[in-house]
Amino acid sequence: MSGRWFRIPPGTIWAVTWGGLFKLETNQFLKVSDGREIGGVVLAIYESRAGGLWLGQQALGALTRLRADEKTATRIPGASVSLDVRVMVEDSAGYLWIGSQDEGLYRWQNGHCVHFGKADGLGSLSIWSLRADADGTVWIGTCGGGLSRWRRGKITTWTTKHGLVNDVICQILEDDHGNLWLGSYGGVFRINRVELELSARREGGPAIHCIGYGKADGLPSIECQGGFQPSGLRSRDGRLCFPTIKGLAVVQPDQVASNSVTPLVIVEDLVADGRSQMSVVTMTDPKATNRAPPPVLRILPGEKNLEFRYTATSLTAPEKVRFKYRLAGLESDWLDAGAKRTITYSRVPPGDYAFQVTACNNDGVWNTTGATCAVIVLPHFWQTKGLLIASALAALAGAAGLANFVAARRMRYRLERVERERAVERERRRIAQDMHDDLGSHLTEIALLSEFAQNTESPPEAVRADAHKIMIKARALTASLDEIVWAVDPANDSLESFVTYACSFAENYLRIARMACRLELPDQLPHVVLLTEVRHNLFLTFKEALNNAVKHSRASEVRIHITHVAGVFTVTIRDNGIGLANGAELNPQVAPGDSTGDLPGQRTGLVNMRERMAAIHGRCEVGSGSNPGTSVKLTVALSVK
Numbered sequence: 001m002s003g004r005w006f007r008i009p010p011g012t013i014w015a016v017t018w019g020g021l022f023k024l025e026t027n028q029f030l031k032v033s034d035g036r037e038i039g040g041v042v043l044a045i046y047e048s049r050a051g052g053l054w055l056g057q058q059a060l061g062a063l064t065r066l067r068a069d070e071k072t073a074t075r076i077p078g079a080s081v082s083l084d085v086r087v088m089v090e091d092s093a094g095y096l097w098i099g100s101q102d103e104g105l106y107r108w109q110n111g112h113c114v115h116f117g118k119a120d121g122l123g124s125l126s127i128w129s130l131r132a133d134a135d136g137t138v139w140i141g142t143c144g145g146g147l148s149r150w151r152r153g154k155i156t157t158w159t160t161k162h163g164l165v166n167d168v169i170c171q172i173l174e175d176d177h178g179n180l181w182l183g184s185y186g187g188v189f190r191i192n193r194v195e196l197e198l199s200a201r202r203e204g205g206p207a208i209h210c211i212g213y214g215k216a217d218g219l220p221s222i223e224c225q226g227g228f229q230p231s232g233l234r235s236r237d238g239r240l241c242f243p244t245i246k247g248l249a250v251v252q253p254d255q256v257a258s259n260s261v262t263p264l265v266i267v268e269d270l271v272a273d274g275r276s277q278m279s280v281v282t283m284t285d286p287k288a289t290n291r292a293p294p295p296v297l298r299i300l301p302g303e304k305n306l307e308f309r310y311t312a313t314s315l316t317a318p319e320k321v322r323f324k325y326r327l328a329g330l331e332s333d334w335l336d337a338g339a340k341r342t343i344t345y346s347r348v349p350p351g352d353y354a355f356q357v358t359a360c361n362n363d364g365v366w367n368t369t370g371a372t373c374a375v376i377v378l379p380h381f382w383q384t385k386g387l388l389i390a391s392a393l394a395a396l397a398g399a400a401g402l403a404n405f406v407a408a409r410r411m412r413y414r415l416e417r418v419e420r421e422r423a424v425e426r427e428r429r430r431i432a433q434d435m436h437d438d439l440g441s442h443l444t445e446i447a448l449l450s451e452f453a454q455n456t457e458s459p460p461e462a463v464r465a466d467a468h469k470i471m472i473k474a475r476a477l478t479a480s481l482d483e484i485v486w487a488v489d490p491a492n493d494s495l496e497s498f499v500t501y502a503c504s505f506a507e508n509y510l511r512i513a514r515m516a517c518r519l520e521l522p523d524q525l526p527h528v529v530l531l532t533e534v535r536h537n538l539f540l541t542f543k544e545a546l547n548n549a550v551k552h553s554r555a556s557e558v559r560i561h562i563t564h565v566a567g568v569f570t571v572t573i574r575d576n577g578i579g580l581a582n583g584a585e586l587n588p589q590v591a592p593g594d595s596t597g598d599l600p601g602q603r604t605g606l607v608n609m610r611e612r613m614a615a616i617h618g619r620c621e622v623g624s625g626s627n628p629g630t631s632v633k634l635t636v637a638l639s640v641k
Contacts, residue, residue: 014053016042016228021055037064037071044229046088054096056085056229063098076106077113087229089130089138097138099127101227105140121155122148123167128226131172139180141169143227147182147191149200156200163207163336165189170226173233173240175253183224183232183242187214188251207336209364212320213251220246259363263312263321265371267357272303278373296374299348303377306345310371312359320362327375329353350379446470495528495569495638498535499562502542502571506560513550516557525564528638537612538571538636541620544609545573545632553577553630564638571634579628 013024020033021042033040037060044056052067062083063074076083076098084101091097098106104117104125116122123145131139140148146159146167159167166186173181178193189212199208214222225231225243233241240251270277277297299306314321323337329351337343337357358370450470492501503519510517530538549558555577563570606622609632613620618636 014045016045016055018043021045034071036060037073038066039064043227044085044087046090046229048090048096049094054088056088056098058082058084062100076108077111078115079103079106079113086126086128086227087130089132091132091138092134092136097130097132099130099140101126101143116150116155121157123157123159129169129172129229129232131174139172141172141182141226143168147172149196158196158199158208162199163210164191165210165212168226170224171232171242173242175240176238177253179253181240181242181251181253183226185223187212187219187222188224188242188249189213209322209360211363216317219249220244224249259314259316259361260365261314261316261361262365262367263314263359263361265310265312265357265359265367265369267308267310267355267371267373269309270297270355270373270375271307271309272299273305275303296376299375299377301350301378301380304347306348306375306377308343308345308355308357308373309341310343310357311341312367314359314361317362321359323357323359325355325357327353327355334358348377350377352376446474493530493532493535495530495564496525498530498539499525502539503560503562505543506546506558509546510550510558515550515555518557518559520559520561522563528564528569530638534616534636534638537616538618538634541609541612541634542571542573544605545634548605548632549573549575549577549630553579555629567637567639569636569638573632573634574629576629579624579630580622 015022015024015029018041020031020040021038022029023032024030032038033042038055039057039060041058042055043058044054046054046056048054052065055064055066056062057064059082060073062076062079062085065072065074079100080103083103085098086101087099089097095107095109098108100106102125104115104122105127107114107116117125122140122142124142126143126145127140128143129139129141133139136151138150140150140155142148144167146157146162146164147169148155148157158164164184165182166184166189168185169182170185171181171183173183175181180191180193180196182189182191189210191208191210195208213219221244223245225245231243235241238253240253242249242251268278277299308325310323310325312318312321312323319339322339323341324334325337325343326332326334327345327348330345330348330353353375355373355375356370358367360366492498499521503521507517507519546558549555553575555575557576559572559574561570561572561574606620609622610620613634613636616636618634621631621633621635623631623633
């Protein structure tokens, strides 16, 4: 058996072991575990105030209540079927607190259960020790997560980062002076409740001070035993018993000597890049009234690493002396050095500093004065104030020169832009003149047709045909003239103007062709300036797509979808006609709706559309639409001004 025992009532001894529960009767241990209500592994036993024993076990309900000969197995709501109970305690309100291995902490009463885990503040899900105070506070010792405290619904946790000796807490006991005594894998250590309370009130406050005891203080081993209950005991006479892996350790708190002697603090040396700077030590006696000023050490330029070496005189447990330090002028807060007696600073900037260090003895008595070493880090010549001022003036002069350069460059850019705009205007006038000449030739054709129509010898049918040609030609020339005027007018150099004109043209053109026009436009278009070339090629490609839909698609409806997203302008023309055939979307020489591809007059239509879009760094994509229809997608990148 493991030696874990519990006595109830007087004269009866119960033992919980890895082999189950045993009871001592007539100088012989009899096995009580039956494999049903009481399992084969029982690691915790606890006597409730209402009478009877609670047994913590692995699986089999996890908890069993033993009262007289009655055995009642209880399942913890929400716990796994393999719950491993290691420790229990009953608080002042009657709640039973249950600590488990790897499944956290449970608070149970009359079937109602609350679970606590890491999200609630615990440092570990393995609970090895519990202690309940009269005010309802519950102390929680974990395996690997330090010490926790539950009070009024809040869990506060302390670990080695806060000053604990070890994070595996096997036992939690208390003496008559308000101190908690903890058995751990790092020996036995003592914490004052007042320090814990101050630490809990101030998050990020000073580290707590623990007084630890190890082999030098009489422990047979620094590793205490844990993970079962009961594993620690306070006797009636106030002695505290801690089991270790090499035997039982008994502490008499009232007989533990307290060291009230304040340690003397000494700064032994300052080493700069391997070179010692001190020939004398700086010792501060806290009881001395006349103290000499600290020496001032000068560090040469370029010495980057400063190593301060210090110590403290304490004849009682010198290995337990702890230090705090700071480099005034660089740090404002004190830093905990633990037992380290050397601190290194790298790349300390030039300036005046004071290295301050203080220490406490093994019982936490601090030297409130400490020791001080004044240090002056000398600058390089380029770090002096005069050179820094000159450098600042040079930087200002450079900034002024750069500003002038930028201003001149901007002015040159503006002049170049004005010149480009003038060149564009001249080009527009030339284009307008060329288009005017072209219109003149067409007007000449109309005049000739008019003369033919006036010939009295011509049959009436020929006259009517010539008149019809004149009407069609006149309308086409009127539309062309309108397009030319719109294209060359600088007032129309905007995305919004283009969309307005293109949509108006599409509606009129499709209405004449007796086809429905559906427009899908964004609520608002950004202000984008379109160059003349972009506007001209984009509109001609759009017009060609509409012309193909009217002539070849046999559609009843055309949808025009316009978007401008992330600087990309897209126009999509979809019809509900007969669609593409014979791979027309892959062969740009086949016109939409042409199943044979032998319309010579239309073979270059798609090629021209793609070439126009390529000229403005855009794309023309022709493919199948819906029902089945044809889709023409025009895409070009436009930057927002």
